[in-house]
Amino acid sequence: MSVTRIATLVAYGLALVLIVTLEVAGRREGSRVxxxxxxxxxxxxxxxxxxxxxxxxxxxxxxxxxxxxxxx
Amino acid sequence: MDQQSPAAAESAPPRWYAPARVVGFVGASLAVGAFPSFSLRSTITMIGIGGAFFWLGVTRRLTRHPAVRQVARQALWWLVPVLVFATFELVSFALGSTAAHPTLSALADPVLQHYWARAAVFLGWITGYWALVKR
Structure with a gap:
């Protein structure tokens, strides 16, 4: 597996993790997100x-x- | 935050509506999951269901949630994952969507060849679409 493929997969995974993190943050009491x-x-x-x-x-x-x- | 007004509560759908919708969506997903990619059935299904939901959403016939009139500046944080994803997706697409630079669809194709994965992803898509139609 090439370095660029790994980097791309990591980027997609990071985007997904960020989306989940923001959603969880947004559901917290008093959140402004x-x-x-x-x-x-x-x-x-x-x-x-x-x-x-x-x-x-x-x-x-x-x-x-x-x-x-x-x-x- | 998404509390219904009395008027909206009066026009709330009957109690059997939500279970019937779930059964319908799951049934549609199990059926569509069997349609192969690039097939006429898949194309007609996406044009039909997608077009119907698009029309329902644009005409606001099923809007149930109160309008979100403003969001805080912290909403800009949502740009971060969007830009990360879009950057890598567009670069990979520009480079020909190869094994070394795969687009998301190139990664999804082997997964979507399997019936249960295809049905599950379609269920997620139609559920998300419905959520948008009701906004």
């Missing part, structure tokens, strides 16, 4: 004029993730 759900809710409120841009972008991204991993 939003949970992922709260952050998504905030992003989904973003509008450009009358277009719910944040909503479309986040839902579209998740749709693309499913398409990319299951149907590509």
């Amino acid at each position: 939003p949970t992922l759900a709260q952050l998504c809710g905030f992003v989904m409120r973003y509008r450009v004029g009358r277009v719910p841009f944040g909503r479309v972008a986040l839902l579209g991204f998740w749709w693309w993730v499913g398409f990319h991993f299951f149907a590509r």
Whole structure:
């Protein structure tokens, strides 16, 4: 296994660990770190004029993730 | 923090709704897990289910959670894992997604060849999508 492959795997794992850490931190009493759900809710409120841009972008991204991993 | 208003409580779904949804999602996952990648069935399923959820989410027909009007500056910490992941993913993609520089999809492909892993990942995806639709 090459060094770059190991580094990439470590990076992906680190990102996952950071996500879990932030989620746990966000669920603590009085935490100022939003949970992922709260952050998504905030992003989904973003509008450009009358277009719910944040909503479309986040839902579209998740749709693309499913398409990319299951149907590509 | 996510407490329902009286009006929202009055429009709350019936008690059988959540168990029925779980059964539906698990059933769909067990079925979709059998669809091979790159197949017409997979494509049609993702277009159908994904499109339906996208429409439900954009039209806010199932919104249940109160709006999050602002977040603290500490929300910026979420950029750290996003940037770490995006950097390595984009670099690996630019380098051709090889064994030495694998993208996440390249790593996931061997896992998603197995039925139970595929069904479990699909269940996670559809559950996450539903959570977004209700935001």
